[in-house]
Amino acid sequence: MQRNYMVITMEKKQQDKAYFLSFCIEQYKNEKHLSGKEAAEVLERYGVLDYLAEHYEMLHTQSRQWLLEDIDEFISFRRKEVS
Numbered sequence: 460m461q462r463n464y465m466v467i468t469m470e471k472k473q474q475d476k477a478y479f480l481s482f483c484i485e486q487y488k489n490e491k492h493l494s495g496k497e498a499a500e501v502l503e504r505y506g507v508l509d510y511l512a513e514h515y516e517m518l519h520t521q522s523r524q525w526l527l528e529d530i531d532e533f534i535s536f537r538r539k540e541v542s
Contacts, residue, residue, distance in 0.1 A: 476512055479519045483511055490527050505537040
């Protein structure tokens with residue numbers, strides 16, 4: 460019984476992360492007036508999706524506006540790294 464609970468808990472956490480990532484893509488898309496595909500490509504190009512997934516525990520509690528500002532700041536930082 461304990462093992463099944465742990466598997467269900469892990470699956471739920473993965474599902475929550477997936478919902479969070481799709482929420483972030485959707486919000487970024489709307490904010491920047493992009494298609495879903497364009498938004499996902501930008502976020503993937505700069506490693507934003509990995510960042511959001513890695514820091515899910517802290518980030519999923521933040522407001523929409525805070526997340527969008529954090530994403531913009533992260534992309535700006537990554538663009539400077541590439542240049």
